Amino acid sequence: EAGVTQSPTHLIKTRGQQATLRCSPISGHTSVYWYQQALGLGLQFLLWYDEGEERNRGNFPPRFSGRQFPNYSSELNVNALELEDSALYLCASSLVGHEQYFGPGTRLTVT
Amino acid sequence: AQSVSQHNHHVILSEAASLELGCNYSYGGTVNLFWYVQYPGQHLQLLLKYFSGDPLVKGIKGFEAEFIKSKFSFNLRKPSVQWSDTAEYFCAVTVNRDDKIIFGKGTRLHILP
Numbered sequence: 625e626a627g628v629t630q631s632p633t634h635l636i637k638t639r640g641q642q643a644t645l646r647c648s649p650i651s652g653h654t655s656v657y658w659y660q661q662a663l664g665l666g667l668q669f670l671l672w673y674d675e676g677e678e679r680n681r682g683n684f685p686p687r688f689s690g691r692q693f694p695n696y697s698s699e700l701n702v703n704a705l706e707l708e709d710s711a712l713y714l715c716a717s718s719l720v721g722h723e724q725y726f727g728p729g730t731r732l733t734v735t
Numbered sequence: 736a737q738s739v740s741q742h743n744h745h746v747i748l749s750e751a752a753s754l755e756l757g758c759n760y761s762y763g764g765t766v767n768l769f770w771y772v773q774y775p776g777q778h779l780q781l782l783l784k785y786f787s788g789d790p791l792v793k794g795i796k797g798f799e800a801e802f803i804k805s806k807f808s809f810n811l812r813k814p815s816v817q818w819s820d821t822a823e824y825f826c827a828v829t830v831n832r833d834d835k836i837i838f839g840k841g842t843r844l845h846i847l848p
Contacts, residue, residue: 666838667836723781
C-alpha cells in the first residue's frame with residue numbers, strides 16, 4: 625500500500641511570491657494534516673482537513689491556506705512568502721480517530 | 736495551552752547502553768500519546784502510541800514507553816540501543832484522537848558504534 629506522497633520535493637521561491645504544495649493521503653484516509661518543521665521551532669500544526677472541510681487551524685497567519693479535494697488529496701498555499709517561511713512542510717493522513725501517517729515533506733526555501 | 740516538553744535535546748550513547756528519553760505534557764484531561772522517530776534522510780514514522788489500557792506500551796524495534804498519569808509523563812525506553820537507532824525522536828500528544836498533534840522539540844540521539 626502506498627504511503628502519503630507529497631510534491632514537489634523541493635521548492636525555491638523568492639520573497640513575496642506564492643507557493644503551492646500538494647499531498648496525497650493513504651488510500652481510504654479522509655483526514656489530511658499539514659505541519660511546518662522550521663529550524664529551531666520544531667514541528668508545528670498548521671491545518672487539518674477532513675471530508676473537504678477545514679476542521680482546525682494552528683497559530684499561523686491567514687496567508688497560509690489550503691483545501692481538500694473530493695479525492696481527499698490536499699493543497700497548501702502560502703501567499704506573500706517571507707524568509708521565515710523557509711521550512712520542511714509535512715503532510716499526514718489518517719482515518720478520523722486514528723494515528724497519523726506522515727509523508728516525506730516538501731522543503732520550501734524562500735530567498 | 737497544551738505543550739510537550741522533552742528534557743534532552745541531544746543524547747550520545749554507546750551501543751548496548753540503556754536509553755530513557757523524558758517527555759512531559761501539560762494537559763490535564765484525557766490525552767493520546769505518541770513517540771515518532773525520524774531516521775536520517777527518512778520521513779517521520781510512528782514508534783509507539785498510547786490511547787488507553789495498559790500504561791506500558793511496546794513499539795517497534797524494541798522500544799517501549801510508560802504512561803504515568805500522575806506525573807504527566809510518557810518516557811521512552813530501550814534496554815540496549817544499536818547504532819541504527821541514531822535518529823531524532825519526537826514525543827507528541829493529541830487531546831482528541833482526531834485533532835492536531837502537539838509535538839515536543841525533539842531529541843537527537845546519536846549512538847556510537
